[in-house]
Amino acid sequence: GAVVSQHPSWVICKSGTSVKIECRSLDFQATTMFWYRQFPKQSLMLMATSNEGSKATYEQGVEKDKFLINHASLTLSTLTVTSAHPEDSSFYICSARYQETQYFGPGTRLLVL
């Protein structure tokens, strides 16, 4: 139990386009999901907290208009990177909380050309 999936696992896009990443809790409901960004050989950086049915809470320094988060149901949160640029290339990971433990998705590798 407590499986979190992400789709797609990797994506390559042109600069200026928007990319949507999905995070799903497969066997439990999650009122709260978290989105992280990880640079090579570094730890995870929390970007935002996604709350079902309400606005996401963004960490300081994260542009909310750049990284749109929608948590439309208890099993799905989406992160849309709008007008992506090469500096947005990174590994994006989501997590969902279940019974006092956070479970992570497998990550989405984004490459913006």
Add this chain to the structure above:
Amino acid sequence: GNSVTQMEGPVTLSEEAFLTINCTYTATGYPSLFWYVQYPGEGLQLLLKATKADDKGSNKGFEATYRKETTSFHLEKGSVQVSDSAVYFCVLSESHAGGTSYGKLTFGQGTILTVHP
């Protein structure tokens, strides 16, 4: 605020060697402590956890004990395998419901472990 400090890596060991990765923390509330493992190109997997002082988490031969007196949660394994090569993260979660940091994780910087045959 909360913080987690992990032993600097990378750590390189031979197969069957003993592993210790040190982790210490500072926290204002009543944290739960976790070790997560990240294999190359993948997300994080929960390795083990402890939710209160003196709890011992264990999984796949790995162990860690929540030591409140030394604010530590060191990861140990008696005999490592090549398949244990990965990045290990010590993580703290504020577990007190109602706190401003409830649910948020504080990560250590990660320790790269490489095990050679």
